[in-house]
Amino acid sequence: MIITHAHFQVNPEKEQAFLEEVRSLIADSRQEDGNISYDLMKSTEQENTYTMVEVWQDQASVEAHGKSSHFTAFVEKAPQFLTAPLALESYVGEKIER
Numbered sequence: 001m002i003i004t005h006a007h008f009q010v011n012p013e014k015e016q017a018f019l020e021e022v023r024s025l026i027a028d029s030r031q032e033d034g035n036i037s038y039d040l041m042k043s044t045e046q047e048n049t050y051t052m053v054e055v056w057q058d059q060a061s062v063e064a065h066g067k068s069s070h071f072t073a074f075v076e077k078a079p080q081f082l083t084a085p086l087a088l089e090s091y092v093g094e095k096i097e098r
Helices: 012-030 059-067 069-081
Strands: 002-009 035-042 049-056 087-092
Touching (some): 012 035, 012 049, 059 069
Antiparallel strands (some): 002 049, 002 087, 035 049
């Protein structure tokens, strides 16, 4: 399982436009083969800070997502909404059954 955290520092004047744009990215990404979850979280400690938490079945799913039309379209538009470069962190993990 591959877990990715994509951190966004959003321009407060463009926050609503960012949220509108990201909604379709989330919906389309959730439909992809190999997607386990795709959720946008808003920080309760830092203003205008969001983290996309993505969980993928495997690296092949991540690579396919990176080439998808909805993802590439979002990446092209994202800089207009941000006040800092997008920061990415990726992890390999396993679900712990309890």
